[in-house]
Amino acid sequence: MNELHVEGLTKSYEEGELILRGLELIVPSGTLAAVLGPSGCGKTTMLRIVAGFLRADTGTVRLGGRLLNGPGVHVPPERRRIGIVPQEGALFPHLSVARNVAFGLTGADRCERRRTKDEMLELVGLTGYGDRMPHELSGGQQQRVALARALAPRPQLVLLDEPFNALDSALRAGVRADVRSALRATGATAVLVTHDQQEALSTADLVAVVRDGRVAQCATPQDLYRRPADPWIAGFVGDAVLLPGTVGADNTARTALGTVTLAAPPGGLRAGTVLLRPEQLRLTDEDSVGVVRGTVTDVSYYGHDAMVTVAVDGHDTPIGIRVAGPIRVRPGEETGVRVEGEAGFHP
Template identity: 65%
Template sequence: MTELRITAVTSSYGRGERVLDGVDLTVGAGELAAVLGPSGCGKTTLLRVIAGFVAPDSGEVALGERIVSGPGVHVPPERRGVGIVAQEGALFPHLSVARNVAFGLTGAKRAERAARTAEMLELVGLGAYGDRMPHELSGGQQQRVALARALAPRPALVLLDEPFSALDSALRAGLRSDVRAALRTAGATAVLVTHDQEEALSTADRVAVVRDGRIAQCGTPEELYHRPADPWVASFVGDAVLLAGTADAGTATTALGAVRVGAGASGEGTVVLRPEQLRLHPVNEAAEATEAADATPTAHGQITEVRFHGHDALFLLEVPDAGRVTVRSSDAPAFRPGDRVAVSIAGAGTFHRS
């Protein structure tokens, strides 16, 4: 297993437009890290720098103790020991599944190639498919073969370039789990490049969120979701409720009421909550009249849209002074667009000072 270290890497287009701007990233040996970001943020360029297809303007890339890119050093892609799984597998159409997997094992004896090929096909659940041709496989099976081919030469690092993007949603979830399991069994260090937040959070040990050529935040999926570095990261990594607020002594005052935040929070800023932290309650005229005299009123709003997802539903509502607010619930009453509701908050939020 090999550690990947990227230090102060910059890269620009030919006209001088900077794509990567001082990127630092460490992927531990045996870890699966996701590089997550919107289109045009630089994540694909970062993958190409790691693979050796692009030489960075400055900075250093190291695999273990071996520097593969740096001042005066640029190891070509074929000598880096890096396996790549592309978006659509990119299998050789004229070669059988077994010969595709064995393609990178040119230095091994025939018996060793055959044994390693069989081992890799078993690893990805395609042990009986060696004699088939790529066109006889489904899209998901082709991606499994591509992974087996990438792992066969025992690379120092595996790069996965949005490998599930061409698959339907039902197939993606199962294949992500299988690929993760195969990488763990092989003990491979891997980097997954994706723009899919769910994919990154559910698959990776560590997620690096890229914005405008920089790492905006890097941490475990739990850290990114529950403790985002700023409101932009919070909104990009899952749904977020952003509320203007004033914090003092661990509590922020917002249009939805008081929210617990970090003990050191103070001043004007933005409170971040997740939609599942909000609760909806029926409202009737008597409750509204009683609440009007209360010193700490519950916020009220009107539902404008309901998006049913089976396991839960998203309720979009307009709340005075808060604007549009999103609530996720799996057990909310059968509210409909136009209903007035009361909103309460469960748990703590994060506070980001202006």
């Protein structure tokens, strides 16, 4: 089993600034976990501690039950059985693709090295590229080679440090899918550090949101998006409509968008913040119960959908509504807005 346990990590630098503040994270064996957070939150520091490049001030790191970091214990990076895929691949420019992939296969005989190299290149879709040099590859191909190199020694854990940053948007989705497929094919446990919310939600089995040196919430992508622990997380992992609300009868709340049904009982709270997602709102020409009127202030068209912002009475800022299909409204026009589904509620 290759389960990763990170417990109580703290880390400060020479300036005295505390970067990690008791960070806790469990990544089950065979799981791809994304560590998501804004710049400076501590996610890269955590990655470097797990890799062995930094020493934690306090706390422990265990991998497959083996203590890597702890009081009086610091296993060096080369003995951790951890593969690393850095931001821009960092391939050896003077070595061929095949020799890059085989670089970490120390102790294996020639036949084993060749078999593993061929297997890894096939796994990442680069069969026949072994004789090429890194400069002859595209950015996406270089990242695939970096993944093959990391997987070749059969590590217990693979760390991916924002590996898609240098790729253009047209390449990212394809390379992400290839990386995810390769990790699942080998059954590797993996941690992906990213600041890209869509990347985390679409790629990982588990997403840990780091805020101020701690994991603020760790959940599956769907649970994180649908049931964020607080309004900040709701806004960080996606577009959010946050409305002041007053709890009424029958598990409902009164808001600027009318009375909405809550997903869970508010536990005796009478006032708080109601959370909706833009795709839960509908534009309508109807003038019926549950429909509020507003004025369109902006339309942003993205092809597959559009974001329409509408100003409604009782709310200070325009509300974003995600609309699929043809856009039938323009800025300045009046429209109706209706809520569908259940809302979250936070004190």
